[in-house]
Amino acid sequence: MGMSEKYAHLRPSTRPFADEDAASRIRRIRTDRWIGYxxxxxxxxxxxxxxxxxxxxxxxxxxxxxxxxxxxxxxxxxxxxxxxxxxxxxxxxxxxxxxxxxxxxxxxxxxxxxxxxxxxxxxxxxxxxxxxxxxxxxxxxxxxxxxxxxxxxxxxxxxxxxxxxxxxxxxxxxxxxxxxxxxxxxxxxxxxxxxxxxxxxxxxxxxxxxLPLWTDDKEYRRLLTTLEAVLPLRKPSHLTDPAMAARILSAAEGVLGEVIAIVIRAAVKAVETGVETISPRMIEGAGFIRPSERRRVAI
Ligand SMILES: Nc1ncnc2c1ncn2[C@@H]1O[C@H](COP(=O)(O)OP(=O)(O)OP(=O)(O)O)[C@@H](O)[C@H]1O
Ligand SMILES: [Mg+2]
The missing domain is CATH 3.40.50.300 (P-loop containing nucleotide triphosphate hydrolases)
Structure with a gap:
């Protein structure tokens, strides 16, 4: 397989990082970055x-x-x-x-x-x-x-x-x-x-x-595409698949910061487990508390 086909789901500038070890990639995944929308x-x-x-x-x-x-x-x-x-x-x-x-x-x-x-x-x-x-x-x-x-x-x-x-x-x-x-x-x-x-x-x-809450539209799908392309997982996750996109949005209750945090946590899990792709189970998986539940707990 030529270098051009390898990691086609990633941005060209992200591709080299996909070959790094798990610890470096987890650090990269957790690093703050600006995502345009x-x-x-x-x-x-x-x-x-x-x-x-x-x-x-x-x-x-x-x-x-x-x-x-x-x-x-x-x-x-x-x-x-x-x-x-x-x-x-x-x-x-x-x-x-x-x-x-x-x-x-x-x-x-x-x-x-x-x-x-x-x-x-x-x-x-x-x-x-x-x-x-x-x-x-x-x-x-x-x-x-x-x-x-x-x-x-x-x-x-x-x-x-x-x-x-x-x-x-x-x-x-x-x-x-x-x-x-x-x-x-x-x-x-x-x-x-x-x-x-x-x-x-x-x-x-x-x-x-x-700057309203997010809804399941073209702009939201574009955001997921960008996120997937900048997180150095070795396999595609297809975050924009309708079921997956809806699951993330509902777990995040439409809040941008939550969408990003959820995808980042799932990406870390994908590296840690060696699965290298975000599965729907990882989105729903342990440790994810909905913002409204978190507020209730805090109260
Ligand atoms: N454009 C973006 N690119 C990457 N991450 C973002 C972006 N916008 C928001 N985030 C993520 O969402 C989190 C929350 O964003 P931010 O702090 O700007 O929210 P806020 O609307 O100012 O919230 P608050 O009203 O509580 O201050 C950020 O810490 C960051 O992780
Ligand atoms: Mg603020």
Missing amino acids: ARAEAVLAALEDLLSFPKRLRMPNLLLVGPTNNGKTMIVEKFRRTHLAAGGEPAEGPALIPVLKVQMPSGPDEGRFFGAILDALGMPFGARDRIAAKQDAAVRLMRATKVQLLVIDELHNLLSGTALQQRRLLNVLRWLGNELQIPLVGVGTAEALRAIRSDEQLANRFEPWP
């Missing part, structure tokens, strides 16, 4: 659009909304990494940070929020510094590092604050966008959308981009 690429294109938007008084904002474990953070993180210090480090002055990503702290207030920004900028601050001081430092440093777009992940944490804190933080968001004239990108669950909608002005400026 149409909706993610569309969000990335929208983010690119925002980044190149000319400064003006009212900047457009975007809100990435979807259930937990469904790939939201992966997308904004991919975007941030793509724009690390574009154009190289300046000879002097602070490093450029085109895309700044922070997390909305839980139990949020303005002090903690600006603290999170200073943290992300690598700027130490005292927990007891006054809010105004942190706000000044955060804005000054965002200007100095030429932040062009601010991503706020876990935006739904807004709702863990009191009504007064929520109102104040929504004001801060509005103020920050105006002051720096940069687009804001919110990321969170449907609760985040609810928080934004409680402020009429912000609601008008944030365009919601849904």
